[in-house]
Amino acid sequence: MSTIDGLLARTPAPIRRLALRHHELIKFAMVGGTTMVFDMAIFYSLSLTILEQKPVIAKVISGTLATVLSYVLNREWAFKNRGGRETHHEALLFFVISGMGVVLQAAPLFIANNLFDVRNHASVAALVVIDFILGYIIGNVLQMVFRFWALRKFAFPETQGDEDAEIEALATGQVTIGDADPDALGRR
Template identity: 60%
Template sequence: MHGSVTVAHVAFIEAVLDRTPAPLRGLVMQHHELIKFAIVGSTTAVFDLAIFYGLVLTVLGDKPTVAKIFSGVCAVILSYILNSEWSFKNRGGREKHHEALLFFVISGIGVLIMAAPIFIANNFFNLRQVDSKTTLIVVDFVLNYIVGNLLQMAFRFWALRRWAFPEEITTAPAQESIPVDDADSSSASADR
Protein backbone atom coordinates (compact mmCIF):
# COMPACT_ATOMS: atom_id res chain seq x y z
CA MET A 1 0.00 0.00 0.00
CA HIS A 2 2.74 2.46 0.98
CA GLY A 3 4.74 1.77 -2.20
CA SER A 4 1.66 2.19 -4.41
CA VAL A 5 0.90 5.55 -2.78
CA THR A 6 4.43 6.71 -3.54
CA VAL A 7 4.16 5.50 -7.14
CA ALA A 8 0.79 7.22 -7.53
CA HIS A 9 2.20 10.49 -6.19
CA VAL A 10 5.24 10.29 -8.46
CA ALA A 11 3.05 9.54 -11.48
CA PHE A 12 0.80 12.49 -10.64
CA ILE A 13 3.74 14.88 -10.28
CA GLU A 14 5.29 13.58 -13.52
CA ALA A 15 1.97 14.23 -15.31
CA VAL A 16 1.83 17.78 -13.94
CA LEU A 17 5.40 18.45 -15.05
CA ASP A 18 4.63 17.04 -18.51
CA ARG A 19 1.60 19.35 -18.87
CA THR A 20 3.46 22.52 -18.03
CA PRO A 21 2.41 25.40 -20.32
CA ALA A 22 4.69 25.95 -23.32
CA PRO A 23 6.28 29.22 -22.08
CA LEU A 24 7.43 27.51 -18.87
CA ARG A 25 8.23 24.11 -20.36
CA GLY A 26 11.82 25.03 -21.28
CA LEU A 27 12.49 26.39 -17.80
CA VAL A 28 10.90 23.35 -16.14
CA MET A 29 12.83 20.92 -18.33
CA GLN A 30 16.08 22.78 -17.72
CA HIS A 31 15.60 22.60 -13.95
CA HIS A 32 13.61 19.36 -13.66
CA GLU A 33 16.05 17.80 -11.20
CA LEU A 34 15.92 20.83 -8.94
CA ILE A 35 12.10 20.85 -9.05
CA LYS A 36 11.92 17.14 -8.23
CA PHE A 37 14.55 17.57 -5.51
CA ALA A 38 12.46 20.40 -4.00
CA ILE A 39 9.30 18.26 -4.09
CA VAL A 40 11.13 15.39 -2.38
CA GLY A 41 12.60 17.87 0.09
CA SER A 42 9.16 19.29 0.90
CA THR A 43 7.78 15.81 1.43
CA THR A 44 10.62 14.74 3.68
CA ALA A 45 10.51 18.07 5.56
CA VAL A 46 6.90 17.37 6.56
CA PHE A 47 7.93 13.83 7.58
CA ASP A 48 10.88 15.25 9.55
CA LEU A 49 8.66 17.93 11.13
CA ALA A 50 6.13 15.38 12.35
CA ILE A 51 8.82 13.20 13.94
CA PHE A 52 10.71 16.16 15.45
CA TYR A 53 7.66 17.71 17.11
CA GLY A 54 6.39 14.29 18.15
CA LEU A 55 9.63 13.80 20.04
CA VAL A 56 10.29 17.31 21.32
CA LEU A 57 6.74 17.71 22.64
CA THR A 58 6.86 14.35 24.45
CA VAL A 59 9.97 12.39 25.43
CA LEU A 60 12.79 14.67 24.24
CA GLY A 61 11.52 18.09 25.37
CA ASP A 62 14.87 19.01 26.92
CA LYS A 63 16.96 17.49 24.10
CA PRO A 64 15.88 19.20 20.85
CA THR A 65 19.20 18.56 19.12
CA VAL A 66 18.86 14.80 19.69
CA ALA A 67 15.26 14.96 18.42
CA LYS A 68 16.42 16.92 15.37
CA ILE A 69 19.16 14.43 14.52
CA PHE A 70 16.81 11.46 14.94
CA SER A 71 14.07 13.03 12.81
CA GLY A 72 16.69 14.09 10.27
CA VAL A 73 18.04 10.55 9.93
CA CYS A 74 14.53 9.17 9.38
CA ALA A 75 13.90 11.85 6.73
CA VAL A 76 17.23 11.04 5.03
CA ILE A 77 16.24 7.40 4.59
CA LEU A 78 12.98 8.44 2.92
CA SER A 79 14.86 11.04 0.89
CA TYR A 80 17.29 8.44 -0.47
CA ILE A 81 14.47 6.25 -1.70
CA LEU A 82 12.64 9.12 -3.39
CA ASN A 83 15.72 10.85 -4.83
CA SER A 84 17.36 7.72 -6.20
CA GLU A 85 14.15 6.40 -7.73
CA TRP A 86 12.77 9.71 -9.01
CA SER A 87 14.74 12.98 -8.74
CA PHE A 88 18.06 11.62 -10.00
CA LYS A 89 16.88 8.41 -11.68
CA ASN A 90 18.34 9.43 -15.04
CA ARG A 91 21.82 9.86 -13.63
CA GLY A 92 24.04 6.90 -13.22
CA GLY A 93 27.41 5.37 -13.33
CA ARG A 94 27.75 4.28 -9.73
CA GLU A 95 26.96 0.94 -8.23
CA LYS A 96 23.93 1.12 -5.90
CA HIS A 97 25.92 0.47 -2.71
CA HIS A 98 28.47 3.16 -3.59
CA GLU A 99 25.70 5.61 -4.48
CA ALA A 100 23.89 4.86 -1.20
CA LEU A 101 27.07 5.28 0.86
CA LEU A 102 27.79 8.67 -0.71
CA PHE A 103 24.15 9.73 -0.33
CA PHE A 104 24.09 8.89 3.37
CA VAL A 105 27.46 10.54 4.08
CA ILE A 106 26.39 13.72 2.28
CA SER A 107 22.98 13.63 3.94
CA GLY A 108 24.55 13.02 7.34
CA ILE A 109 26.57 16.19 6.85
CA GLY A 110 23.30 17.84 5.81
CA VAL A 111 21.59 16.70 9.04
CA LEU A 112 24.43 18.23 11.07
CA ILE A 113 24.19 21.46 9.06
CA MET A 114 20.42 21.51 9.66
CA ALA A 115 20.85 20.87 13.39
CA ALA A 116 23.54 23.55 13.78
CA PRO A 117 21.21 26.57 14.19
CA ILE A 118 19.18 24.91 16.97
CA PHE A 119 22.37 23.64 18.64
CA ILE A 120 23.84 27.15 18.63
CA ALA A 121 20.61 28.71 19.90
CA ASN A 122 20.27 26.21 22.74
CA ASN A 123 23.89 25.93 23.80
CA PHE A 124 25.14 29.48 23.33
CA PHE A 125 21.96 31.52 23.82
CA ASN A 126 20.09 29.27 26.32
CA LEU A 127 16.94 29.18 24.20
CA ARG A 128 15.32 26.53 26.42
CA GLN A 129 15.17 29.03 29.30
CA VAL A 130 12.18 30.73 27.61
CA ASP A 131 8.98 30.15 29.61
CA SER A 132 6.53 30.02 26.70
CA LYS A 133 6.10 26.64 24.99
CA THR A 134 4.58 28.45 21.97
CA THR A 135 7.68 30.61 21.62
CA LEU A 136 9.90 27.51 21.73
CA ILE A 137 7.81 25.80 19.04
CA VAL A 138 7.99 28.83 16.75
CA VAL A 139 11.72 29.39 17.31
CA ASP A 140 12.45 25.66 16.78
CA PHE A 141 10.49 25.80 13.53
CA VAL A 142 12.35 28.87 12.25
CA LEU A 143 15.77 27.50 13.22
CA ASN A 144 15.16 23.94 11.97
CA TYR A 145 12.87 24.20 9.01
CA ILE A 146 13.74 27.57 7.58
CA VAL A 147 17.34 28.46 8.43
CA GLY A 148 18.74 24.94 8.86
CA ASN A 149 16.75 23.45 6.01
CA LEU A 150 17.81 26.13 3.51
CA LEU A 151 21.46 25.66 4.45
CA GLN A 152 21.40 21.87 4.19
CA MET A 153 19.25 21.84 1.05
CA ALA A 154 21.70 24.02 -0.86
CA PHE A 155 24.63 21.87 0.31
CA ARG A 156 22.90 18.55 -0.43
CA PHE A 157 21.66 19.49 -3.92
CA TRP A 158 25.17 20.55 -4.92
CA ALA A 159 26.93 17.59 -3.27
CA LEU A 160 24.45 14.91 -4.38
CA ARG A 161 24.64 15.99 -8.03
CA ARG A 162 28.41 16.16 -7.85
CA TRP A 163 29.20 12.91 -6.01
CA ALA A 164 26.28 10.56 -5.30
CA PHE A 165 24.32 11.01 -8.55
CA PRO A 166 26.85 12.36 -11.06
CA GLU A 167 26.32 12.40 -14.78
CA GLU A 168 27.06 9.04 -16.38
CA ILE A 169 30.54 7.93 -15.36
CA THR A 170 32.51 6.19 -18.06
CA THR A 171 34.36 3.20 -16.73
CA ALA A 172 35.97 2.09 -19.98
CA PRO A 173 39.14 3.91 -20.96
CA ALA A 174 38.81 6.12 -24.00
CA GLN A 175 39.92 4.23 -27.06
CA GLU A 176 42.31 5.95 -29.34
CA SER A 177 40.89 6.47 -32.76
CA ILE A 178 42.94 5.23 -35.64
CA PRO A 179 43.40 7.87 -38.33
CA VAL A 180 41.58 7.00 -41.53
CA ASP A 181 44.79 6.95 -43.59
CA ASP A 182 46.51 4.57 -41.16
CA ALA A 183 43.47 2.28 -41.05
CA ASP A 184 43.36 2.12 -44.83
CA SER A 185 47.08 1.42 -45.14
CA SER A 186 47.03 -1.27 -42.41
CA SER A 187 44.08 -3.04 -44.01
CA ALA A 188 45.71 -2.73 -47.42
CA SER A 189 48.95 -4.25 -46.12
CA ALA A 190 46.96 -7.07 -44.47
CA ASP A 191 45.40 -7.88 -47.84
CA ARG A 192 48.78 -8.30 -49.50
Protein backbone atom coordinates in the same frame (compact mmCIF):
# COMPACT_ATOMS: atom_id res chain seq x y z
CA MET B 1 -0.22 10.37 -23.31
CA SER B 2 0.68 10.49 -19.62
CA THR B 3 -0.64 13.14 -17.23
CA ILE B 4 2.75 14.85 -17.09
CA ASP B 5 3.01 14.88 -20.89
CA GLY B 6 -0.48 16.42 -21.04
CA LEU B 7 0.44 19.12 -18.52
CA LEU B 8 3.66 19.91 -20.34
CA ALA B 9 1.87 20.06 -23.69
CA ARG B 10 -0.44 22.79 -22.30
CA THR B 11 2.40 24.76 -20.73
CA PRO B 12 3.81 27.73 -22.68
CA ALA B 13 7.06 26.78 -24.46
CA PRO B 14 9.41 29.03 -22.41
CA ILE B 15 8.06 27.68 -19.12
CA ARG B 16 8.10 24.11 -20.48
CA ARG B 17 11.78 24.45 -21.45
CA LEU B 18 12.60 25.91 -18.04
CA ALA B 19 10.73 23.11 -16.23
CA LEU B 20 12.41 20.43 -18.33
CA ARG B 21 15.84 21.98 -17.94
CA HIS B 22 15.44 22.12 -14.14
CA HIS B 23 13.41 18.95 -13.71
CA GLU B 24 15.86 17.49 -11.20
CA LEU B 25 15.72 20.61 -9.03
CA ILE B 26 11.90 20.58 -9.13
CA LYS B 27 11.76 16.89 -8.20
CA PHE B 28 14.45 17.39 -5.52
CA ALA B 29 12.36 20.22 -4.02
CA MET B 30 9.23 18.04 -4.04
CA VAL B 31 11.11 15.23 -2.30
CA GLY B 32 12.42 17.80 0.15
CA GLY B 33 8.93 19.08 0.91
CA THR B 34 7.66 15.56 1.51
CA THR B 35 10.54 14.63 3.78
CA MET B 36 10.28 17.97 5.60
CA VAL B 37 6.69 17.17 6.60
CA PHE B 38 7.83 13.68 7.67
CA ASP B 39 10.77 15.20 9.58
CA MET B 40 8.55 17.80 11.31
CA ALA B 41 6.03 15.19 12.46
CA ILE B 42 8.76 13.12 14.09
CA PHE B 43 10.68 16.11 15.48
CA TYR B 44 7.68 17.72 17.16
CA SER B 45 6.43 14.36 18.42
CA LEU B 46 9.78 13.83 20.13
CA SER B 47 10.67 17.39 21.17
CA LEU B 48 7.31 18.06 22.78
CA THR B 49 7.24 14.73 24.65
CA ILE B 50 10.08 12.40 25.60
CA LEU B 51 12.94 14.61 24.34
CA GLU B 52 11.54 17.93 25.56
CA GLN B 53 14.87 19.04 27.04
CA LYS B 54 16.93 17.59 24.17
CA PRO B 55 15.68 19.18 20.92
CA VAL B 56 18.99 18.68 19.11
CA ILE B 57 18.79 14.92 19.67
CA ALA B 58 15.16 14.96 18.49
CA LYS B 59 16.30 16.88 15.38
CA VAL B 60 19.09 14.42 14.63
CA ILE B 61 16.71 11.44 15.01
CA SER B 62 14.02 13.00 12.83
CA GLY B 63 16.61 14.15 10.30
CA THR B 64 18.14 10.70 10.08
CA LEU B 65 14.78 9.01 9.48
CA ALA B 66 13.85 11.64 6.90
CA THR B 67 17.20 11.02 5.20
CA VAL B 68 16.39 7.34 4.69
CA LEU B 69 13.08 8.32 3.08
CA SER B 70 14.87 10.96 1.02
CA TYR B 71 17.35 8.42 -0.35
CA VAL B 72 14.59 6.16 -1.60
CA LEU B 73 12.63 9.03 -3.20
CA ASN B 74 15.68 10.72 -4.73
CA ARG B 75 17.17 7.49 -6.08
CA GLU B 76 13.91 6.21 -7.55
CA TRP B 77 12.47 9.51 -8.78
CA ALA B 78 14.43 12.77 -8.64
CA PHE B 79 17.80 11.42 -9.82
CA LYS B 80 16.64 8.20 -11.47
CA ASN B 81 18.29 9.16 -14.77
CA ARG B 82 21.69 9.69 -13.20
CA GLY B 83 24.12 7.09 -12.08
CA GLY B 84 27.32 5.46 -13.05
CA ARG B 85 28.20 4.29 -9.56
CA GLU B 86 27.70 0.97 -7.85
CA THR B 87 24.57 1.09 -5.68
CA HIS B 88 26.47 0.56 -2.42
CA HIS B 89 28.95 3.33 -3.31
CA GLU B 90 26.11 5.67 -4.29
CA ALA B 91 24.22 4.91 -1.06
CA LEU B 92 27.33 5.49 1.05
CA LEU B 93 27.95 8.86 -0.62
CA PHE B 94 24.28 9.80 -0.27
CA PHE B 95 24.24 9.06 3.47
CA VAL B 96 27.57 10.79 4.14
CA ILE B 97 26.39 13.90 2.27
CA SER B 98 22.99 13.73 3.97
CA GLY B 99 24.66 13.27 7.36
CA MET B 100 26.51 16.52 6.73
CA GLY B 101 23.14 18.02 5.80
CA VAL B 102 21.59 16.84 9.09
CA VAL B 103 24.45 18.51 10.97
CA LEU B 104 23.95 21.73 8.97
CA GLN B 105 20.22 21.62 9.64
CA ALA B 106 20.69 21.04 13.40
CA ALA B 107 23.41 23.73 13.75
CA PRO B 108 21.05 26.70 14.25
CA LEU B 109 19.16 24.75 16.96
CA PHE B 110 22.42 23.77 18.62
CA ILE B 111 23.64 27.37 18.68
CA ALA B 112 20.34 28.70 20.05
CA ASN B 113 20.05 26.04 22.74
CA ASN B 114 23.68 25.71 23.81
CA LEU B 115 25.03 29.22 23.35
CA PHE B 116 21.89 31.26 24.02
CA ASP B 117 20.01 28.80 26.30
CA VAL B 118 16.59 29.59 24.76
CA ARG B 119 14.93 26.52 26.29
CA ASN B 120 15.03 28.07 29.75
CA HIS B 121 13.74 31.48 28.69
CA ALA B 122 10.78 30.81 26.38
CA SER B 123 7.26 29.43 26.61
CA VAL B 124 6.23 26.23 24.83
CA ALA B 125 4.47 28.24 22.11
CA ALA B 126 7.57 30.40 21.60
CA LEU B 127 9.78 27.28 21.47
CA VAL B 128 7.62 25.77 18.72
CA VAL B 129 8.06 28.93 16.65
CA ILE B 130 11.78 29.21 17.44
CA ASP B 131 12.38 25.53 16.62
CA PHE B 132 10.48 25.91 13.34
CA ILE B 133 12.41 28.99 12.23
CA LEU B 134 15.81 27.62 13.26
CA GLY B 135 15.37 23.98 12.28
CA TYR B 136 13.04 24.16 9.31
CA ILE B 137 13.67 27.48 7.66
CA ILE B 138 17.28 28.42 8.33
CA GLY B 139 18.50 24.84 8.81
CA ASN B 140 16.66 23.50 5.76
CA VAL B 141 17.97 26.25 3.50
CA LEU B 142 21.54 25.51 4.60
CA GLN B 143 21.27 21.76 4.12
CA MET B 144 19.18 21.91 0.94
CA VAL B 145 21.66 24.04 -0.96
CA PHE B 146 24.56 21.89 0.20
CA ARG B 147 22.82 18.56 -0.50
CA PHE B 148 21.54 19.48 -3.98
CA TRP B 149 25.04 20.52 -5.05
CA ALA B 150 26.84 17.59 -3.39
CA LEU B 151 24.36 14.90 -4.47
CA ARG B 152 24.52 15.94 -8.12
CA LYS B 153 28.29 16.26 -7.99
CA PHE B 154 29.24 13.15 -6.01
CA ALA B 155 26.42 10.65 -5.33
CA PHE B 156 24.44 10.90 -8.58
CA PRO B 157 26.89 12.23 -11.17
CA GLU B 158 25.97 12.65 -14.82
CA THR B 159 26.82 9.76 -17.05
CA GLN B 160 28.06 9.82 -20.62
CA GLY B 161 24.59 10.38 -22.18
CA ASP B 162 23.70 13.64 -23.89
CA GLU B 163 21.03 14.87 -21.50
CA ASP B 164 20.83 18.37 -23.04
CA ALA B 165 19.76 16.97 -26.42
CA GLU B 166 17.12 14.82 -24.73
CA ILE B 167 15.75 17.78 -22.74
CA GLU B 168 15.63 19.94 -25.88
CA ALA B 169 13.72 17.19 -27.73
CA LEU B 170 11.24 16.98 -24.84
CA ALA B 171 10.90 20.76 -24.65
CA THR B 172 10.19 21.17 -28.35
CA GLY B 173 7.70 18.30 -28.39
CA GLN B 174 9.76 16.16 -30.75
CA VAL B 175 9.51 13.34 -28.22
CA THR B 176 7.25 12.83 -25.19
CA ILE B 177 8.39 11.80 -21.75
CA GLY B 178 6.92 8.33 -22.21
CA ASP B 179 8.82 7.96 -25.51
CA ALA B 180 12.13 9.29 -24.17
CA ASP B 181 14.97 6.81 -24.19
CA PRO B 182 16.07 6.31 -20.56
CA ASP B 183 19.50 5.17 -21.80
CA ALA B 184 19.99 8.53 -23.48
CA LEU B 185 19.60 10.15 -20.07
CA GLY B 186 22.08 7.79 -18.50
CA ARG B 187 19.73 5.41 -16.76
CA ARG B 188 21.47 2.31 -15.46
